[in-house]
Amino acid sequence: MKLPIYMDNHATTPMDPRVLEAMLPYFTEKFGNAASRNHSFGWEAEKAVDDARRQIAMLIHADPKEIIFTSGATESDNLALKGVVEMYREKGDHIITSVTEHRAILDTVKRLEKQGLKVTYLPVDKDGFVNPDDLNKAITDKTILISIMMANNEIGTINPVAEIGKIAKSKGVLFHCDATQGVGKIPVDVEAMGIDLMSFSAHKIYGPKGVGALYVRRKNPRVRLAPMMDGGGHERGMRSGTLPVPLIVGFGKACEICTQVMSEESQRLTKLQERLKEGILKNLDEVYLNGHPTKRLPNNLNLSFAYVEGESVLMGLKEIAVSSGSACTSATLEPSYVIRALGVGSDLAHSSIRFGLGRFNTAEEVDYVIKRVTETIQKLRAMSPLYEMAKEGVDLKTVQWARD
Amino acid sequence: MAYSNKVIEHYNNPRNMGSFPKDDKEVGTGIVGAPECGDVMKLQIKVESGRIVDAKFKTFGCGSAIASSSLATEWMKGKTLDEAEKIKNTEIVQELSLPPVKIHCSVLAEDAIKAAIADYRKKTEGNGSV
Ligand SMILES: Cc1ncc(COP(=O)(O)O)c(C=O)c1O
Numbered sequence: 001m002k003l004p005i006y007m008d009n010h011a012t013t014p015m016d017p018r019v020l021e022a023m024l025p026y027f028t029e030k031f032g033n034a035a036s037r038n039h040s041f042g043w044e045a046e047k048a049v050d051d052a053r054r055q056i057a058m059l060i061h062a063d064p065k066e067i068i069f070t071s072g073a074t075e076s077d078n079l080a081l082k083g084v085v086e087m088y089r090e091k092g093d094h095i096i097t098s099v100t101e102h103r104a105i106l107d108t109v110k111r112l113e114k115q116g117l118k119v120t121y122l123p124v125d126k127d128g129f130v131n132p133d134d135l136n137k138a139i140t141d142k143t144i145l146i147s148i149m150m151a152n153n154e155i156g157t158i159n160p161v162a163e164i165g166k167i168a169k170s171k172g173v174l175f176h177c178d179a180t181q182g183v184g185k186i187p188v189d190v191e192a193m194g195i196d197l198m199s200f201s202a203h204k205i206y207g208p209k210g211v212g213a214l215y216v217r218r219k220n221p222r223v224r225l226a227p228m229m230d231g232g233g234h235e236r237g238m239r240s241g242t243l244p245v246p247l248i249v250g251f252g253k254a255c256e257i258c259t260q261v262m263s264e265e266s267q268r269l270t271k272l273q274e275r276l277k278e279g280i281l282k283n284l285d286e287v288y289l290n291g292h293p294t295k296r297l298p299n300n301l302n303l304s305f306a307y308v309e310g311e312s313v314l315m316g317l318k319e320i321a322v323s324s325g326s327a328c329t330s331a332t333l334e335p336s337y338v339i340r341a342l343g344v345g346s347d348l349a350h351s352s353i354r355f356g357l358g359r360f361n362t363a364e365e366v367d368y369v370i371k372r373v374t375e376t377i378q379k380l381r382a383m384s385p386l387y388e389m390a391k392e393g394v395d396l397k398t399v400q401w402a403r404d
Numbered sequence: 405m406a407y408s409n410k411v412i413e414h415y416n417n418p419r420n421m422g423s424f425p426k427d428d429k430e431v432g433t434g435i436v437g438a439p440e441c442g443d444v445m446k447l448q449i450k451v452e453s454g455r456i457v458d459a460k461f462k463t464f465g466c467g468s469a470i471a472s473s474s475l476a477t478e479w480m481k482g483k484t485l486d487e488a489e490k491i492k493n494t495e496i497v498q499e500l501s502l503p504p505v506k507i508h509c510s511v512l513a514e515d516a517i518k519a520a521i522a523d524y525r526k527k528t529e530g531n532g533s534v
Contacts, residue, residue, distance in 0.1 A: 054479035068461035166532065309442050315407065315415055383421055383470065385446035385462040386439060401438035402519065 004247035004319045005365050009204075009299055009358030010153050010181060011323060015250070016206040016359070022253040023208065026246035034243045035234060041310055045245045052252025059255040060179075061189040061214050063384055066349055068235045069243055069251075072214060073180040076102040076199030077147075079214055079239065080176045083225030084197070085112055088174075090108040092142035098130045101125045101149050101339045104199075105178055109147075118142070126342050127292040128157030130344045136167055140228035148196035154325060154338040154354055155291030156300025158186065165194020174223060180204055180212075185266065185297055190215055196223050202247065206359055207254030211247035214239075228285070269298040269357050272366050281368035290325075290339055297356040304348040305337070307387035308380040313353055314322065316376030320369055325352035347386075407467055408501035414471035420477045423461045424448045432524025439464065443470050443509065445473045448515040449480060449488070453473045456480050456488055457504055461516075468506040472496050472513035 006014070026048060034049045036042025053064040070076045085095065097109055099121050113119050120138045122130050130148055139146075146168050151158045161177060162400035168175035176197040182188055183198075184205035190198060201212035216238065217223045231240030281287055302325070305313065310324030325336030335349035344352075355369070381387040386396060407415075412421040423446070424431045430451050437443040443465035459477035463470045475496055480488045493510035496502070502510055 307464060309465050309469075312415070312470060315412075315467040342472055345440070346442075350439070350442040383418060384464045385435065385444055386464045388423065388446075388462060396439060401444070402436050402515075 001364050001368060003361070004321060005353050005361075005369065006321045007357060007361060007369060008321045008323050009356035009361075011356065012203045012209065013129060013358050014360060016254060016257055017259060017349035019207055019250045019253045021074045022034050023246045023250040026249050030245075032245070034245055035232065036063040045243075048245055048249050048397050049243055052248045052255075054253035055256040055259075058215060059188070059259050060200075060215060061191055064216060065236075066215050066218050068214045068216050069248055070236050070239055071210055071354040072104075072203070072210045073178065073199045073201035074104040074212075075214050076201070076214035077102070077178055078108050078387060079225065079228055080197045080199060081105070081108045081112065081145070082228055083238070084174060084176070084223075085117055085222050088144040092140075092144040093140040094118040094120070094140055095147065095310050096122060096135065096138050096143060097147045098124060098149070099341045100152055100154075101147070102126050102153055102178060102180070105147055105149070110320060120139065120298060122148075124157075124341050126292075128152055128155050128342055129292070129295075129297075129336070130164070132163045132167055135164060136171075139167075139171045139173060141375035143171070145176060147178065150177050150179035150188070151186065151297050152291070152338060153181050153302075154336060154352075155342070156181075156297035156304045157291045158182065158295050159295065161195070162193045168196070169194050173399060174221075181300075184255065184262065185299060189263070190217070197219070202254055205258055206252045208247045210249050211244055211249070214329060252384060259274040262324075263371045265359060266298040269361075272354075272357050272361060272363060273298060273301050275363065276357070276366045277303070279367065280373055283370070283374040286350060287377075288344075290342060290344065293331070301355040301357070302339075302352060303355075304344065305350045305377050306348060306351060307384045307390060308377055310335075310352055312380055313351070313373075313376055316379065317369075317372055320372060322356070322369075323354045325349060325354065391393055410500050411467055411471040411499045414500070418461075418470060418474045420458075420460050420474070420481075421462065423459055424450055425460075425510070427474060430524075432520045432527065433524075434516045434519025434521070434523055435460040436519055437465070437512050443469050443512055445469065445512050445516045447473060447476060447513075447520045448478075449520045449524060451485065452534060455481065455484050465509065465512075466506070468500065468502055468510040469512065471500050472502075472509045473516065476513045476517055481518060484522070488517060489515055489521055507518070517526060 032041030032045035034045040057064040121202040174196045183200040196217045198215040288304045290302040339349040446462045448460045459480045461473040463473045493514040496510035
């Protein structure tokens with residue numbers, strides 16, 4: 001086993017060596033512009049892009065023509081929201097999203113809100129689910145778009161996407177889904193799930209950074225988008241700019257591998273997730289799971305360790321790359337808005353740790369992480385005045401804290 | 405975020421971590437911060453003839469908060485109450501090379517020092533022995 005251990009696969013993933021191998025020729029000898037129509041260099045590049053489009057479409061059960069290449073999920077989210085809001089302005093000025101979306105959605109929506117768009121932010125329940133009934137009630141005749149994520153990047157909760165898609169369809173409202181954490185990890189079928197637009201990214205599925213896609217439905221209904229990038233009219237006019245062929249080839253290969261290995265890989269990761277969770281829970285008391293016990297990404301585990309603060313846990317786990325929902329670095333000392341949205345007290349929100357398992361993690365690494373987490377939490381609890389008070393029987397909720 | 409070597413050193417080898425019995429008459433206790441803010445510090449001093457002969461801390465918070473309180477106990481030991489009261493958060497910032505986003509940790513440590521001293525003074529008030 002090699003240190004440090006990488007267990008932050010929601011942030012990004014290492015590239016699969018097979019992906020790199022597929023990409024390499026397209027940096028050097030096969031360097032053509034996929035839009036060059038008059039020579040073999042262009043044709044070669046165009047064929048590589050077509051192949052990748054097929055590999056990507058297959059993973060999500062779409063038509064290859066419905067894949068629009070972007071620089072990543074952030075751009076896909078921006079394009080979907082801004083493109084729909086501009087294109088369908090005549091039809092309405094209201095969209096619906098949820099409070100636990102990624103910043104790429106929430107910050108885009110905030111900008112549009114400043115420009116006059118009306119937005120409903122749906123709450124989530126204690127496990128992080130959007131309630132389809134809430135969605136149903138929020139739709140008005142001015143609603144043009146619903147944007148709800150597939151799986152949450154912090155707590156791994158998988159939303160009832162197919163149900164949301166059905167509601168959207170019955171009300172004639174477009175449904176955009178940020179599936180950045182879902183694609184390649186869980187089965188995704190844009191037809192069965194009633195998705196009209198969908199964002200995802202290569203670097204979350206063992207592909208290269210700097211490329212992603214927006215799925216844009218072509219039939220029932222045909223979705224139109226105002227482009228954010230004007231120019232040569234690439235990607236059906238929705239996203240101009242010369243295609244990064246090597247990245248796209250890598251994205252395609254990454255999707256092809258996911259199609260092949262996903263069911264086996266998700267079983268293996270679910271087992272590792274359980275091993276990690278049970279190992280930690282066996283050693284430590286007052287550890288709480290964030291997100292749903294089973295309807296979660298196979299590779300996600302998010303735990304709150306009562307009486308210790310997340311950043312100090314990360315500091316103790318210096319040879320292990322995981323992430324904390326605590327954002328003690330900000331001036332406001334706000335803990336994760338996702339964990340807060342679950343109704344978790346902010347003391348526990350400050351103590352959440354996200355473990356993101358991936359293709360290259362092993363059971364041996366999981367066992368090492370269990371041991372080091374246990375040691376670190378025990379050390380920090382011995383140092384924690386809150387743990388001491390709780391053990392003395394003080395109810396921390398009734399204490400009058402001296403704030404500045 | 406990268407921590408300074410001194411913060412890491414205090415985190416790995418905290419000085420004077422622990423507790424004194426709160427009710428002992430020579431002990432002063434200061435608890436500052438709040439769990440929902442992500443920082444709670446408890447500083448305790450043991451005083452003999454107006455001088456701090458021992459100090460202990462327990463902290464819930466980030467590495468910089470732990471280091472600030474650990475350092476505070478080191479600095480308080482051997483000082484008179486009046487001297488200890490003059491410890492400034494800016495000195496802690498400088499000693500630990502805290503970045504701007506972590507200055508609040510040093511402020512909390514200064515508050516905890518003052519609170520512990522105030523608690524001791526309140527306890528001993530009126531019985532003449534300082
Ligand atoms: C749910 C979700 N949406 C969007 C993004 C942004 O993806 P990208 O880094 O490809 O722009 C991420 C990645 O952090 C994510 O997890």
